[in-house]
Amino acid sequence: MSAATLTTAPRTRRNLLRDIRIVLVxxxxxxxxxxxxxLFGLVQPLVFLGLFGPLLAGSAGEALGGDVWLWFVPAVLAxxxxxxxxxxxxxLQLDISSGVHERMLVTPLSRSAQLVGRALxxxxxxxxxxxxxxxxxxPFGLRPDPLGAALTLAQLAVLGVGVGSLSYALALAVRKQEWMFWMVQQTVLFPVMLLSGMLLPLENGPAWMRAASAVNPLRYVVDSGRAAFxxxxxxxxxxxxxxxALATAAVGLAVGVRSMLRSAD
Known part of the structure; x- marks a missing residue:
């Protein structure tokens, strides 16, 4: 292996990391x-905590082990x-419609870095x-394990990288039909959420629902947060x-990077 080959690989890695940093900033x-x-994105989860939480405490508090907040708050974070x-x-759809995306593609920035930077x-x-x-x-009585709470936040961040990457890939796939993005997003979002058991326990649900929940990655993240808290x-x-969470991030980044590499074709 020549000296030029040995120096090219580290330089390529440095350039990729530099490009990711530029896109991230x-x-x-x-x-x-x-x-x-x-902060505006907190309106919906706070409404769930303020209105659904007390109802859950009154109807299923004992079945959930007594401390409803340790069961419900990790689910709301997810x-x-x-x-x-x-x-x-x-x-990304806004960037596509305004021409920003096309201008970014012709810059020296790596296309992979453009996706990874957005996802991070x-x-x-x-x-x-x-x-x-x-x-x-x-102030309402939540007392999570500090280490468990920190691990849960890190886990959700990893999950978010994967989900965000898939969202970018969807936007690239339907960029000529922007309405399709919202139709697919809403169609997938709520079944995934409900089949994770974040709002109600699934143990007493029908067999088909429990089977569908078993292949839902979000269910394991929600269960992990509850155990860690x-x-x-x-x-x-x-x-x-x-x-x-790691599998979702890996799949999301793989799909997203491939979509970004093909976005100008």
Whole structure:
């Protein structure tokens, strides 16, 4: 192997990391200028906590082990992640319709870096919104395990990278029919959410629903958050949750990068 070959590979890796950083900074700039957009995404989860939480405590509190918040808050954090990252493809649609996307494609920036940088940007609002939810719920009696809460936030950030990447891939696939993005997003979003058991336990549900839930990655992430919040950070549920989050991120990035590489064809 020649010396030129040996030096090319590290330079390529450095260039890729540099490109990812450039795209990441570009995507975070609007968030820094308008942080209230992140807070606006908290309206729906806070409504669920304020209205659905007390109903859940009154109707199924004993069945859930007594502490409803340790069961429900991790689910709401997963809901926030799912809602927030599944719509990020709409931002790419705006770039496509305005011509920004095409101009980005002809820059020296790697196309893979453009997708990865966008996806990594999703980690910041996810963690910020989740921290706000935790702080809001502390006065209402939420007492999660600190390590478990931190691990859950990290896990949700990884999940968000995968879901956000899939959202970008969907936006690229239907860029000539923008309405199709919202139809597919809504069609997939709510079944995935309900079949994760985040709102009600699925143990007493019909067999077909339990079978569908078994292949839903979000279910394992929700179960992992509940176990981690309760302090069982070394449990099998947490392990399965990390496996589901990492698998979603890997699949999402693979699909998203491929879509980005073919986006100008």
């Amino acid at each position: 570009r995507e975070l700039a609007p968030v820094a200028r308008d942080p209230f957009s992140v 809901m926030t992640t799912l809602f927030g990252t599944s719509v990020t493809g709409s931002n 940007k999703e980690m910041v609002p996810i963690v910020a919104q989740s921290v706000v939810v935790l702080l809001v719920m502390l 309760a302090g069982d950070v070394a449990s099998a549920a947490v392990g399965w949750g990390w496996l589901a």
